[in-house]
Amino acid sequence: MNKKIYGLAEIAKDEIANFCMTECKGFCCREGYIIIRPTELDLMATKIVQQNLEATFITRELLTGKIALNFSNSTTGCPALKNGLCTIHKNPDRANVCKNFPIFINGKEVKVSPRCLAVQKGMLDNFKIQAKKLGYNAI
Numbered sequence: 241m242n243k244k245i246y247g248l249a250e251i252a253k254d255e256i257a258n259f260c261m262t263e264c265k266g267f268c269c270r271e272g273y274i275i276i277r278p279t280e281l282d283l284m285a286t287k288i289v290q291q292n293l294e295a296t297f298i299t300r301e302l303l304t305g306k307i308a309l310n311f312s313n314s315t316t317g318c319p320a321l322k323n324g325l326c327t328i329h330k331n332p333d334r335a336n337v338c339k340n341f342p343i344f345i346n347g348k349e350v351k352v353s354p355r356c357l358a359v360q361k362g363m364l365d366n367f368k369i370q371a372k373k374l375g376y377n378a379i
């Protein structure tokens with residue numbers, strides 16, 4: 241594993257953090273679709289809130305035992321999102337998809353999510369250039 245690419249990804253996410261908080265205000269947490277473990281859902285919402293999510297078809301249990309959480313069916317997005325900020329951001333046990341978004345590294349492939357507003361604005365273009373220089377297929 242090339243640790244350098246993970247370091248670059250963290251720097252790139254730090255660089256968009258202010259935009260995430262002040263301009264985008266968590267679009268990915270309001271409109272996204274993520275697959276998480278039940279324990280990760282427990283971090284996001286109390287059992288009562290989870291029941292409400294189930295009742296409105298925002299959550300669905302998959303055959304794998306994981307949970308599909310579809311924020312686009314909701315009016316408020318992820319229950320852990322408050323005033324555009326993730327209230328469990330510092331919790332090391334939060335879902336990997338939340339830790340990684342909008343950059344996903346898999347072997348020699350690096351993907352940035354086209355759903356991310358910072359990506360759409362080209363704010364991660366420099367990161368992709370740096371990733372390519374390290375020999376990654378960055379798309």
Ligand code: SF4
Pocket residue numbers: 256259260261264265266267268269341342355356357358359
């Ligand atoms: S969609 Fe992109 S810019 Fe918006 S909060 Fe999520 S990661 Fe940040």
Ligand code: SF4
Pocket residue numbers: 266268269284318319320321325326327328329334335338
């Ligand atoms: S847990 Fe936090 S980062 Fe993950 S979807 Fe919810 S608000 Fe967004």
